[in-house]
Amino acid sequence: MGRIELDGLTKRYGDVVAVDGVSLDIADGEFLVLLGPSGCGKSTLLRLVAGLITPSGGRVLLDGRDITHAPPARRDLAMVFQSYALYPHLTVARNIGFPLRAARTPRAEVRRRVEEVAALLELGPLLDRRPRELSGGQRQRVAVGRAIIRDPRAFLMDEPLSNLDAKLRQATRAQFRMLHETLGSTVLYVTHDQVEALSLATRIAMLDDGRLEQLGTPTEVYDTPASVFVAGFLGSPPMNLLPARVECHDGRVRVLADDVEVDLWPGEDVEARDVILGIRPEHLHLMAAEGPAGPGGMPRLRGVVRAVENLGAEESAQCAVGGALVHFRGARPLGLAAGQPVALTTARDHIHLFDRHSGRRLAWRPLADRPLADRQSADHEPAAALHDGVTTHQRSST
Amino acid sequence: MAVAETTAPAPARGEPSAVADLAGETGARVWLRTAVGHGVLAALSLACIFPIYWMYATSLRRPEEVYNVSLFPWPLSVGNYTHVWDVIPIGRLILNTFAVAALISVGQLLVGLLAAYAFTAWRFRGQTLLYLAFVGTWLVPFQVTMLPNYTLLYRLGLLNTLAGVIVPNLASALGVLLLRQHMASFPRDLLDAARMDGRSSWSILWTVVVPNLRAPLAALSIVLFINAWNDYFWPALVLQRADSVVQLGLRGLFVGVEGPDWGGLMAGSGLACLPIFGIYLLLQRHVVGAFVRSGLK
Ligand SMILES: Nc1ncnc2c1ncn2[C@@H]1O[C@H](COP(=O)(O)OP(=O)(O)OP(=O)(O)O)[C@@H](O)[C@H]1O
Numbered sequence A: 001m002g003r004i005e006l007d008g009l010t011k012r013y014g015d016v017v018a019v020d021g022v023s024l025d026i027a028d029g030e031f032l033v034l035l036g037p038s039g040c041g042k043s044t045l046l047r048l049v050a051g052l053i054t055p056s057g058g059r060v061l062l063d064g065r066d067i068t069h070a071p072p073a074r075r076d077l078a079m080v081f082q083s084y085a086l087y088p089h090l091t092v093a094r095n096i097g098f099p100l101r102a103a104r105t106p107r108a109e110v111r112r113r114v115e116e117v118a119a120l121l122e123l124g125p126l127l128d129r130r131p132r133e134l135s136g137g138q139r140q141r142v143a144v145g146r147a148i149i150r151d152p153r154a155f156l157m158d159e160p161l162s163n164l165d166a167k168l169r170q171a172t173r174a175q176f177r178m179l180h181e182t183l184g185s186t187v188l189y190v191t192h193d194q195v196e197a198l199s200l201a202t203r204i205a206m207l208d209d210g211r212l213e214q215l216g217t218p219t220e221v222y223d224t225p226a227s228v229f230v231a232g233f234l235g236s237p238p239m240n241l242l243p244a245r246v247e248c249h250d251g252r253v254r255v256l257a258d259d260v261e262v263d264l265w266p267g268e269d270v271e272a273r274d275v276i277l278g279i280r281p282e283h284l285h286l287m288a289a290e291g292p293a294g295p296g297g298m299p300r301l302r303g304v305v306r307a308v309e310n311l312g313a314e315e316s317a318q319c320a321v322g323g324a325l326v327h328f329r330g331a332r333p334l335g336l337a338a339g340q341p342v343a344l345t346t347a348r349d350h351i352h353l354f355d356r357h358s359g360r361r362l363a364w365r366p367l368a369d370r371p372l373a374d375r376q377s378a379d380h381e382p383a384a385a386l387h388d389g390v391t392t393h394q395r396s397s398t
Numbered sequence B: 001m002a003v004a005e006t007t008a009p010a011p012a013r014g015e016p017s018a019v020a021d022l023a024g025e026t027g028a029r030v031w032l033r034t035a036v037g038h039g040v041l042a043a044l045s046l047a048c049i050f051p052i053y054w055m056y057a058t059s060l061r062r063p064e065e066v067y068n069v070s071l072f073p074w075p076l077s078v079g080n081y082t083h084v085w086d087v088i089p090i091g092r093l094i095l096n097t098f099a100v101a102a103l104i105s106v107g108q109l110l111v112g113l114l115a116a117y118a119f120t121a122w123r124f125r126g127q128t129l130l131y132l133a134f135v136g137t138w139l140v141p142f143q144v145t146m147l148p149n150y151t152l153l154y155r156l157g158l159l160n161t162l163a164g165v166i167v168p169n170l171a172s173a174l175g176v177l178l179l180r181q182h183m184a185s186f187p188r189d190l191l192d193a194a195r196m197d198g199r200s201s202w203s204i205l206w207t208v209v210v211p212n213l214r215a216p217l218a219a220l221s222i223v224l225f226i227n228a229w230n231d232y233f234w235p236a237l238v239l240q241r242a243d244s245v246v247q248l249g250l251r252g253l254f255v256g257v258e259g260p261d262w263g264g265l266m267a268g269s270g271l272a273c274l275p276i277f278g279i280y281l282l283l284q285r286h287v288v289g290a291f292v293r294s295g296l297k
């Protein structure tokens, strides 16, 4: 068992609020990744759960038991540190066995368990070495070994892969996923690397400035970012975010900005408002021909190519659209050169809108049960909504 | 040798002559720097070693030849040593001094270790103030505490005992200061890891901190031991007998009827230095070894 509940957890350092009222319910067996930029409070949150620092407010529950003030030793949680924190004076075997010896486990039992763990992590031949005689990847595995030998209720990991090179990181990611499937334990995992988060997590908790921005599966977080912050954090390059305005013109609800025209749906009853228009680089593509930008036309962004970057399988182009820089990527070659004028378009489903002031996502929902072709036809516009928590604009036509 | 190390292999193409010139020049300069460095170090070590050599050389001359200034004593004689043995109980004196110095340095090490651990592992109210108070004791001259300590020892009935020498010296700011510096740079993650692994703070001190501070602890032990071993004034004040510790015993040889007994003095000092050399040889192995940070990253 290993269900961790956080209830309004807060940590203040003087005026700095490192963790700001975070509530989370991490189910048993879940692989929850805390994702966010440097300094957003990920490590602090993890250390609060570990009991290494005491919160300024809120509670931590482990399997329903309040452990907010229990010392780390009584929490039955194991931690893997970014620095690995191996004991330099002990051999690998003694490092791995350290938590068991602290619990006064009989010697023979310790030896047996150490050998088991070493076999699982392929550390067998290294058991008599000291940490300084190991490579980075081997140290990392020893650190993991020291955590799993205790069979704890949950694992806490603070950027365990950040000291490895790219290739090893990928291999270790796969190993973590396997380990999680084998052991089935709860993992609370901190990283600032979105690839790690998207590939490992069962759910991602996005943190910004100590606050929980969004909680969801990798798919949810990537496909429907809850805020400008989340949208701008995920993806490489991240989502294009352009200041724009929603207006009604000639019986159509449209999103307008310099050199940008997006026709949403027919209607008049949407209040004009400032928004942020978001489109992922991989969802943009070149407009075949200059189609009509009139009612029901495809979303259109006009710009000039500034640079083209080779990413291996794909190419990424940066285009100046209005005053902003828009990235788009597609299969190589894109057939573009710097200085060339382009027109970009995207499917309407791939349009994200955020409130300009709060940065929160505006739900705008084309009616999902219509076939795509139908939705794009001029005559049968789907029902759609544009709303946030405060104002709701509902509209249904047809 | 230095030239060979720094001469880069000339690239296959380009300007081989220029490259060779450059390499030659740096090589010569490195060689010069090495030579000057070694020269300075050699001169310094000679200046350090010579008095010690002279002490042993003089002690090994025949007693009637102690004023001979030839560089090598010949013929060798242990006359001065047997003489010291006859005049003062040198064996017991050295043993006493050893016990005193050992107890004082162990006491100071323990106090330093516990205090430094408290100062680094915890945050508590009045911490800075308390630490400054500790450091402050270092600035108070010995003469200020001498008399109060003396009267206190008198009241406790510890005058003229070895305990009187030891007890007031059991804590020293030096130990606290030095160990706190080392613990402050001790990786915090290691302490946190040990806490996660279920160790109490007492057990963390002995199973994680101390084994990784072997080098500074060994260095500090040497310094503390030598300090205690060399201390003359306080033992002279507390122990008013010449047959107590070696520092005072040697004084007896100075103030003989016919002036200083140089041969005996050199032999006695030579013997008194041996435990220090022993301690140094024993501990310097640890000073050189052990690297705390190597377990990280
Ligand atoms: N002991 C402390 N005293 C004061 N401020 C602190 C302390 N520890 C952390 N902070 C502050 O709290 C905030 C969050 O720090 P934290 O280490 O949790 O960030 P992080 O998300 O783990 O960043 P990174 O990805 O760089 O590790 C930072 O602004 C940091 O300066």
Ligand SMILES: [Mg+2]
Pocket (backbone or CB within 6 Å): A042, A043, A044, A158
């Ligand atoms: Mg961190």
